[in-house]
Amino acid sequence: MKVSPIKFNQRMANSLERFSSQGGEKIANYINAGGKFAIAPLVILYNPFSKESKENKKWAAIKQPVEAIVTIAAQIAALGLLFKGIDKLAAKGKIKFKLVEDIKKSGEFPKQILESVNNDKTKALEELNKNCLDIFKDRIGTVLTIALYVPILALSNRIFPKVADMLVKDNDNE
Amino acid sequence: MSNILTPITQSKLFNNHLKRVINDDAFAAKTIVVCSVMKDVFAYSVRYKTTMDNEKIPEKRRPFVAAMDMASGIVTAIAQIVVGFAIASPKIQNRLWNALFKGAEFKNIGIAKKSFATILALVGSGVITERILVPLIATPLAEKMEKKFFKKTPDEQTQYPLSNYLHLSKNRPTLKSFINKTSANEKQSKKQDKKALQKTI
Numbered sequence: 514m515k516v517s518p519i520k521f522n523q524r525m526a527n528s529l530e531r532f533s534s535q536g537g538e539k540i541a542n543y544i545n546a547g548g549k550f551a552i553a554p555l556v557i558l559y560n561p562f563s564k565e566s567k568e569n570k571k572w573a574a575i576k577q578p579v580e581a582i583v584t585i586a587a588q589i590a591a592l593g594l595l596f597k598g599i600d601k602l603a604a605k606g607k608i609k610f611k612l613v614e615d616i617k618k619s620g621e622f623p624k625q626i627l628e629s630v631n632n633d634k635t636k637a638l639e640e641l642n643k644n645c646l647d648i649f650k651d652r653i654g655t656v657l658t659i660a661l662y663v664p665i666l667a668l669s670n671r672i673f674p675k676v677a678d679m680l681v682k683d684n685d686n687e
Numbered sequence: 688m689s690n691i692l693t694p695i696t697q698s699k700l701f702n703n704h705l706k707r708v709i710n711d712d713a714f715a716a717k718t719i720v721v722c723s724v725m726k727d728v729f730a731y732s733v734r735y736k737t738t739m740d741n742e743k744i745p746e747k748r749r750p751f752v753a754a755m756d757m758a759s760g761i762v763t764a765i766a767q768i769v770v771g772f773a774i775a776s777p778k779i780q781n782r783l784w785n786a787l788f789k790g791a792e793f794k795n796i797g798i799a800k801k802s803f804a805t806i807l808a809l810v811g812s813g814v815i816t817e818r819i820l821v822p823l824i825a826t827p828l829a830e831k832m833e834k835k836f837f838k839k840t841p842d843e844q845t846q847y848p849l850s851n852y853l854h855l856s857k858n859r860p861t862l863k864s865f866i867n868k869t870s871a872n873e874k875q876s877k878k879q880d881k882k883a884l885q886k887t888i
Contacts, residue, residue, distance in 0.1 A: 526793055541813070545813050552814065556818060557826060563830065610697075625709060649701075652722075659725065662726070663733055
């Protein structure tokens with residue numbers, strides 16, 4: 514079955530819209546974990562420029578998917594809770610952005626926001642508030658992600674030697 | 688919690704940042720790349736420290752795994768910024784947008800374009816650079832670093848670079864060091880009690 518270029522483009526567009534509803538920080542974490550899980554181990558193992566022993570490379574490669582699984586699981590759980598909490602506070606009107614208040618008074622909306630809602634100023638205010646909240650969540654999410662690295666890496670450092678020891682049978686792991 | 692967040696949401700610095708991210712897609716994408724680099728630099732520093740302390744990794748393998756963490760951190764930071772910023776440029780963004788989404792309909796084209804810029808910069812910096820280019824460059828670099836900087840002491844212990852700075856406390860938080868510290872404290876307090884008793888007598 515052939516897919517016409519327009520249909521293919523529309524599918525890509527739908528995927529992009531679905532993906533973008535996740536928010537920047539979550540997208541960054543998915544892309545990071547996906548690359549670490551699937552690509553990094555292969556590149557370490559089959560690096561043509563490396564003369565390191567096969568066993569050493571296997572150890573370094575196994576660390577990548579183990580870390581990716583532990584990291585993404587912890588990040589999804591922690592960021593989910595944090596974003597839920599922020600959304601609840603915002604719904605109660607406890608998070609107010611100075612930029613939104615200023616624009617509410619002046620009526621001068623950013624061009625991109627106005628265009629996205631067909632110049633409807635009531636919708637533009639909602640859109641602006643949503644945009645600010647998403648950016649705010651992304652930045653707070655980055656701080657939380659950094660803070661989470663200490664327990665995440667401690668945990669994956671406990672798990673990965675066991676997995677590597679099981680998979681690398683060279684009787685030389687002393 | 689809102690008391691902690693209000694100073695941020697009302698600050699001039701954060702609101703100027705919001706304004707720029709909303710108005711400038713390239714800046715939004717570059718910000719995500721910088722955040723990603725910040726996370727990686729921190730993560731690789733922690734990774735390097737935990738690897739060199741991890742006695743579960745065989746001594747024979749540990750210097751290379753640690754050197755790999757260090758080399759990856761250095762190469763990642765430089766390469767991600769170069770590639771991420773180049774991909775975030777409006778020229779490249781527009782060319783790829785037209786190639787991929789010509790004739791497609793969007794509910795909100797503004798958000799879709801911003802997400803596209805972010806995803807592209809992240810795929811460029813986080814997948815192509817960090818996962819393909821970095822291991823390719825970092826593996827041979829780690830080998831060289833391992834030979835040059837990870838020296839062995841006469842008793843066959845590895846001397847890890849920066850270990851003096853990364854080990855903030857000489858007593859690592861192991862059960863053994865905790866017991867030693869507690870018994871030392873107990874002895875000291877007993878001595879002090881004895882002295883105080885002698886003084887009163």
